[in-house]
Amino acid sequence: MTEKRNIKELVDVIRSKNAGPYELTFDLIFKDFKTYEAVKSSGVINKSLIAKLYDIDENKVISVINYDPAKAIKATIERPCSAGAIGETDVYGAQQHAPLLSLKILM
Numbered sequence: 001m002t003e004k005r006n007i008k009e010l011v012d013v014i015r016s017k018n019a020g021p022y023e024l025t026f027d028l029i030f031k032d033f034k035t036y037e038a039v040k041s042s043g044v045i046n047k048s049l050i051a052k053l054y055d056i057d058e059n060k061v062i063s064v065i066n067y068d069p070a071k072a073i074k075a076t077i078e079r080p081c082s083a084g085a086i087g088e089t090d091v092y093g094a095q096q097h098a099p100l101l102s103l104k105i106l107m
Helices: 033-042 047-053 098-102
Strands: 004-006 011-018 023-030 061-067 072-078 104-106
Touching (some): 023 033, 033 072, 047 061
Antiparallel strands (some): 011 023, 061 072
């Protein structure tokens, strides 16, 4: 039986952080290799999905990579404005993972 499961049930860690002053990176670290492999092979976490979640053009999604040793998927995007710029609200990029929390994955 397959059902949609919230990403929070599947991962131990969801985080965001700076990847330099002009980029943000997001890490999804899965609870186990079986779940990681299932999500990875589904291809559901891709540039198109990240662009949709963050309401940005797909060309602003720099990469979505799978890192097998850590059972992790990492996405990197261009920051909407550089870290520390006037009007910027999260200099460390640590509060930008919220859109990922609503992600549902068919398992």
